[in-house]
Amino acid sequence: MKERTLIGELGKHVGKTVSISGWVNVRRDQGKMVFFDFRDRSGKVQGVTLSDSPALETAKTLRCEYVVRVEGVVNKRPEKNVHAGKQNGDIELEIKQIQVLAEAESLPFDMSESGFNLDLTTQLDHRALVLRHPRVRAIFKVQNVIIDSFRQFMQSQGFFEFQAPVITPSVAEGGAEVFEVNYFDKKAYLTQSPQLYKQIVITAFERVFSVNKIFRAEPSATTRHLTEVVSLDAEMGFIESWKDVRDMSEDTIRWILHKVQRLCAEELTLLEATLPVMTEKTPTISLTEALEKLGAPADKDLNPEQEHRLCELIKTETGSDFVYVYGYPTRTKPFYVYPNPENPEFNEGMDLLCRGVEWLSGGRRINDYGQLLKHVKEWGMDPDKISMFLEAFKYGAPPEGGFALGAERMTMQILGLKNVREASMFPRDMNRIDTLLHGNDTSEN
């Protein structure tokens, strides 16, 4: 057969004989003729095996998901059969030869675009197969663009990418909800955040980012919890104030949304998703102001219901789907968060809310070694367990801050998915690692 042509390129080959490779997406046997939709990574095309085609016999044996190589002629469709606006809607492949590259067993459920209506458990039980569905592929295309555009934007702003470690020696920020690893004859832990590492690395590279896995052993099976997620982390030195961090994070989100809009128009349509509105300058209010606006008493944080209401109020007032909330009580946040010098009871940490939930958090950090040591003691931590971190600040660290966002959560929120598991290709939770864990004794390995 001829060299492979991608299905997305067929429009350039009208009147020519080509060879395509891909999967049987749909087969419609009409007796004398057999129609197909074929699918490869670049798209879909209709094929027809006419009654006099030498491939007719083979065509009749094919089923959905068979992998085939097909030689045929690219024909213009008659005007009345043109599907305007659809990929390859004006052409058709007249099939001359079919070579079966791999067979497929009968599908356990309907995988067609219109018939696909599985509950999430079934989807995850058959993740390997379900990944092929256009709706599911669309989710990961969007996630891909989120992650890739994050890296692009960071690089464009002079940020250096580093590889944050997964295995950590101790639990720096509190011991709850951490996974323990049997590390030779010792214990180690899966990282909950690259926070301390990115703060170290800015003292050598000034501006750094990482795309890394973080882990939470949360014994809860809600629609918002995964045990393993992708964290997009940034940290920057030589800031004037926490507002530089806010601005950089805002520009980052704006860039990501712009790229998703531009590169995923088709996917957004398929998933019926509408991107949130980011106005020219995202509204930014203190926690105290936010609580006042909500008519709520002073508190250390917003609860989920308040987050929702605040987003609605801001949307009505300004048209923005996003709002920054800053200035949390210092003692309720980690030791490294920078207290406001004029009012040290409140810190210069911030969260970005959108559509009722947190998308991103960050803020300014303490860079003065003496102040950092004082906080370590006040927070009741053991300085020996973070000695490497402290060394970075002992020898001169610039005023700095940073932010982090979760790739799965952002994917979920952008696309309006109901469960964060849909936004993870291989979601892990307390009940599932690929397959369900109960009745699946992995302890014998």
Place this chain on the structure above:
Amino acid sequence: MKERTLIGELGKHVGKTVSISGWVNVRRDQGKMVFFDFRDRSGKVQGVTLSDSPALETAKTLRCEYVVRVEGVVNKRPEKNVHAGKQNGDIELEIKQIQVLAEAESLPFDMSESGFNLDLTTQLDHRALVLRHPRVRAIFKVQNVIIDSFRQFMQSQGFFEFQAPVITPSVAEGGAEVFEVNYFDKKAYLTQSPQLYKQIVITAFERVFSVNKIFRAEPSATTRHLTEVVSLDAEMGFIESWKDVRDMSEDTIRWILHKVQRLCAEELTLLEATLPVMTEKTPTISLTEALEKLGAPADKDLNPEQEHRLCELIKTETGSDFVYVYGYPTRTKPFYVYPNPENPEFNEGMDLLCRGVEWLSGGRRINDYGQLLKHVKEWGMDPDKISMFLEAFKYGAPPEGGFALGAERMTMQILGLKNVREASMFPRDMNRIDTLLHGNDTSEN
């Protein structure tokens, strides 16, 4: 003070007053005048505080690694003081104002470029500080380019990036040297390879890659072992033969070397590194041919000494630092490797050797479901433990293959580093996770 100018941009501001921010790299107090080298992420510049400068008093209090903001005038140097070919070698900053952003304690050792001569243990004991040294930063600049150019090249070839999981449910490819995670009331494991996941994902996306962490619990502390490394993985469907995989991997390495050459010239000079030579077509020989060439008896693999000698022979014969070796005994390799149909005792796996060690391995995989099941049984594996993987092949998978390379090992080899720990920003081994593990009881957390 004025807005910050990056040190690397100072050449554009001759005669002007500017403000820079950075670290004191060197201070030379000559009594009436104080000279500095300042450093930021973009480079270095000499500064001078003249005897009549209002900043003289502050200048005398500064020490190495102080973080400062400095305002001054960019002056051309007199001809006799020009350092040709050196960044900012023709200018000097005449210091008018100094603001100390953060102090630094006295350094525990000489951090100057010429005086830096620490054993690796001391370097790792002070990783946070040592990361600032230009030699160390240069290593990670090169690693960064390796990883980033891998992604770029994969994207240019239509590969889709996916996030391979860290937590795995069972030990698919043999239980030795795997880290166990206490996963709620069950056991889980840290991934040793994204192999099975990338094979699943190509059945939806055809061509995929990932940059991911893999883990080996090897109880050995050699110069080549880390417990956590970055793996660069690729997998592609619709290949004609394993040679398509070889060619793609060759093009990938060629592209990475090209980018390192182009973007890291300065770093390569600093580290006195020479890139290996990749000729127009990398020599490719079977294991049997390789052993014959070495005058060695038939065997299931090359030993390290044979790998070295083979590379030397090939270099002498062809000028190539690289050589592909393919065709290993089928039963000595994992179940998924594709046996040569004409001689099933040997498989279509391959390794790329360079300068005596393996840089990359890969090959064609079995895509036929029946053949795969047969292998699973012959290899004595439990199909239930890889049911998700098997499902991908049950429903039609194209002929496929892929490859993987380790980012730290490639960094080490390209730069001629003596120990792979130098090529990991935060190296983990059986004795160290940031700090040494003995005498550091982490079990109390």
